[in-house]
Amino acid sequence: MAHQALPFAITLDILKRRLPAHLQEPKIGIVCGSGLSTLASALRDVVEVPYSELEGFGTSTVQGHKSSLAFGLLGPGNGIPVVAMLGRFHPYEGHKLSTVVYPIRVLARLGVRNLIITNAAGSLNPKLPVGTIVAIQDHVAIPNMAGPLNPLLGPSLGPEYPRFLPLSNAHSIKLRRLAFLAAHKLGLADDALAEGVYAWVSGPTYETPAEGRFLRAAGADVVGMSTIPEVLAAREEGLEVIVLSLVTNFVVIPDKYRSIKEEVKAELAGKPIEQPPQQVVSHQEVLNVGKQKADVMKDLVAKIIEMIPTD
Numbered sequence: 001m002a003h004q005a006l007p008f009a010i011t012l013d014i015l016k017r018r019l020p021a022h023l024q025e026p027k028i029g030i031v032c033g034s035g036l037s038t039l040a041s042a043l044r045d046v047v048e049v050p051y052s053e054l055e056g057f058g059t060s061t062v063q064g065h066k067s068s069l070a071f072g073l074l075g076p077g078n079g080i081p082v083v084a085m086l087g088r089f090h091p092y093e094g095h096k097l098s099t100v101v102y103p104i105r106v107l108a109r110l111g112v113r114n115l116i117i118t119n120a121a122g123s124l125n126p127k128l129p130v131g132t133i134v135a136i137q138d139h140v141a142i143p144n145m146a147g148p149l150n151p152l153l154g155p156s157l158g159p160e161y162p163r164f165l166p167l168s169n170a171h172s173i174k175l176r177r178l179a180f181l182a183a184h185k186l187g188l189a190d191d192a193l194a195e196g197v198y199a200w201v202s203g204p205t206y207e208t209p210a211e212g213r214f215l216r217a218a219g220a221d222v223v224g225m226s227t228i229p230e231v232l233a234a235r236e237e238g239l240e241v242i243v244l245s246l247v248t249n250f251v252v253i254p255d256k257y258r259s260i261k262e263e264v265k266a267e268l269a270g271k272p273i274e275q276p277p278q279q280v281v282s283h284q285e286v287l288n289v290g291k292q293k294a295d296v297m298k299d300l301v302a303k304i305i306e307m308i309p310t311d
């Protein structure tokens, strides 16, 4: 989909007809990561619009991702109008990058100014155990650096868009401050919300131990297969962005490789070495941790939203 062909007018018109007036101009957006679609249960007056009804949207094919936009209100009083993406598109599903980020551009056109992106991620850092939520302070986008997988490639969307987008300020300090203040208000343990660097890889394969070591050496704390295209499009659209990664597993990085040569030699010498089980990551494990921690993530996201100043 070339930029010029993006069907914004049609999508926005469908949404206008589907939504009551008080939900038509959300100021805050949420992207729900793997297993985290229940974040929308914090909303009231919810209207869900399936992606299948929305021109330009794809369908999420990944288990743990629904395929709809949920509009609703959050917080005290009249509430703040919010829109949540229940399910995202990953390039590894075969979606074009322009499709992956299309919902973000639609959210921007609806009036969203602050975006909270969540995801499930593997930990590369022993200090970030499973269950930790990580406020992302920076990122390494391996597919952007190594090949043509940057959603901003191609003709500019218009003269008001910067051709060369700076990313040293990609992850909003204002929103990260609110996240830590929100965690404090919620009485979360100090280690429940940490800070770290996210590495984006294309997936859908999980890391080999050597790749895990490489990413760790490159300064990454967690790794995942999503989010960064959304961050780039959101920043291009002028949104403030915070990324919250839920650590769902450790990337398997043994201190040293098992030597099969030594094991065979020991076996032949009649002194077999006990063989440790081989560890592997699974998407089911990722979803299970998402389910266990969905409420903490939901409370944190809701509290951040309540604290975002309304203008």
Ligand SMILES: O=P(O)(O)O[C@@H]1C[C@H](O)[C@@H](CO)O1
Binding pocket: 032, 033, 034, 035, 062, 088, 090, 118, 119, 120, 121, 203, 224, 225, 226, 227, 282, 283, 286
């Ligand atoms: O959409 P997110 O980033 O939350 O999903 C993660 C990355 C892969 O899509 C999947 C791997 O288990 O979970």
Ligand SMILES: Nc1nc2[nH]cnc2c(=O)[nH]1
Binding pocket: 120, 121, 122, 123, 201, 203, 205, 206, 207, 223, 224, 225, 248, 249, 250, 251, 281, 286
């Ligand atoms: N690349 C990657 N993505 C993940 N998403 C959740 N866990 C992981 C992981 O270990 N690696």
